[in-house]
Amino acid sequence: MKIFYSDAHVLHHPKAELHRGQMIDPHEGPHRMDLLLPGMKRAGFKNFLSPPVFDETSLQGVHTSDYIDFIKTAWERWDAAGYAGDVLPMSYPHSKRREKPPTDIDGAAGYFASSSDTVITKTSWEALKAVAACSLAAANAVSDGANSAFALIRPPGHHAGADYMSGYCILNNSAIAAQALRKNGAGRVAILDVDFHHGNGTQDIFYERDDVLFTSIHGHPDDHFPYFWGHKDETGAGAGQGFTVNYPLPAGTAYAPWSAALRNALQHISRFKADVLVVSLGVDTFEHDPISSFKLKTTDYPLYGAIIAQLGLPTVFIMEGGYGVPKVGDNVAGVLTGFLNA
Numbered sequence: 001m002k003i004f005y006s007d008a009h010v011l012h013h014p015k016a017e018l019h020r021g022q023m024i025d026p027h028e029g030p031h032r033m034d035l036l037l038p039g040m041k042r043a044g045f046k047n048f049l050s051p052p053v054f055d056e057t058s059l060q061g062v063h064t065s066d067y068i069d070f071i072k073t074a075w076e077r078w079d080a081a082g083y084a085g086d087v088l089p090m091s092y093p094h095s096k097r098r099e100k101p102p103t104d105i106d107g108a109a110g111y112f113a114s115s116s117d118t119v120i121t122k123t124s125w126e127a128l129k130a131v132a133a134c135s136l137a138a139a140n141a142v143s144d145g146a147n148s149a150f151a152l153i154r155p156p157g158h159h160a161g162a163d164y165m166s167g168y169c170i171l172n173n174s175a176i177a178a179q180a181l182r183k184n185g186a187g188r189v190a191i192l193d194v195d196f197h198h199g200n201g202t203q204d205i206f207y208e209r210d211d212v213l214f215t216s217i218h219g220h221p222d223d224h225f226p227y228f229w230g231h232k233d234e235t236g237a238g239a240g241q242g243f244t245v246n247y248p249l250p251a252g253t254a255y256a257p258w259s260a261a262l263r264n265a266l267q268h269i270s271r272f273k274a275d276v277l278v279v280s281l282g283v284d285t286f287e288h289d290p291i292s293s294f295k296l297k298t299t300d301y302p303l304y305g306a307i308i309a310q311l312g313l314p315t316v317f318i319m320e321g322g323y324g325v326p327k328v329g330d331n332v333a334g335v336l337t338g339f340l341n342a
C-alpha cells in the first residue's frame with residue numbers, strides 16, 4: 001500500500017481550542033502525528049512517500065474560489081486588523097446569509113465557518129496544501145492501478161464544506177480525493193465515512209450529485225457534533241436524491257451494532273456499482289477517545305478493515321479523526337492491515 005505523508009502538517013499548529021466554554025489545549029494538533037506514526041511503524045509500515053507539489057486545480061468542484069481566497073489571506077488580514085492570536089471568528093450568520101462576506105476579517109471568518117473549534121494560523125495554508133497533496137497523490141496512485149493507497153495526514157477534512165471550515169477541518173481531503181478519482185476517469189465513486197462524527201462537509205459537497213455516493217456511520221447528531229447534519233432522513237437532493245445514506249447511532253455503540261451498520265452501508269455501495277472507494281478513516285470510534293462515545297476496541301479495527309476489503313474495490317484511505325491516546329496509531333494500522341490481509 002502506498003502511503004503519502006508530509007512533515008509540513010506541523011505548519012498548521014493551533015494554539016488553543018474553544019471547547020464547552022473554556023480555551024483548552026487543542027485536541028487536534030501536530031502532536032497527533034506523534035500518536036499515529038509510531039503505531040504505523042509498530043505494525044510494519046515504513047515507506048512514507050512525499051507527495052508532488054499540490055495542484056490547486058484539484059480544488060475545483062470541491063471548494064469555492066471565494067473560500068480558497070479567504071483561507072489564503074485570512075491570517076494576513078487578521079494580523080493587519082490588529083487582532084490577536086490565530087483567526088478564530090466570533091460572529092456567525094444565522095438563518096439568512098448574505099451573498100457576500102463582510103469586509104471585516106472577523107465577520108468574514110464567521111461567514112466562512114460553522115464552528116469555533118477551527119482556526120487559521122500564519123502558516124496554515126502551507127500545511128493544508130501539503131496535506132491535500134497527500135490526498136491527491138493517494139487518489140492518483142489508485143487511478144494509476146494501485147489496489148489501495150493511504151493519505152496519512154492531519155488536520156482532518158470531512159467537516160469542511162464547499163465554503164466553510166468546521167470541526168478542525170479546512171480543506172476536505174476525502175472530497176478532493178473523490179473529485180480527483182472522477183476526473184481521472186472513474187464513473188462512480190463511493191465514500192464510506194467511518195469517523196465517529198458525521199462527515200457533514202463531504203455530504204454537503206456531493207449532496208446534489210448522483211456520481212458520488214456518500215455513506216456515514218456516526219454518533220447521533222442529537223448529542224454529538226456536528227449537531228445539525230447526519231440524520232437518517234438526509235438522503236440527498238435533486239439528482240443526488242438517494243445518494244446520501246446516514247447511520248446515526250446512539251452513544252455507547254459497540255462493535256456488533258456498529259459493524260451491522262457497516263455491512264448495510266457496504267450493500268448500498270455494492271448496489272451503486274462503485275468503481276472505486278474512498279474511506280474517510282477516523283478512529284475516534286475507539287472506546288478511549290476523549291471527544292467521542294463509541295466503544296470499539298483495538299481488536300475490532302482489523303476486523304472491519306477485512307470487511308471493507310470484501311467489496312473488492314480499489315480503495316483510497318484518507319485519515320480523519322482519532323485523538324489523545326497512543327492506540328490511535330495502532331487502530332489506524334489495524335484497519336489497513338485487516339484490509340491488506342483479507
Ligand SMILES: [Zn+2]
Nearest residue numbers: 195196197321
Ligand atoms: Zn471525528
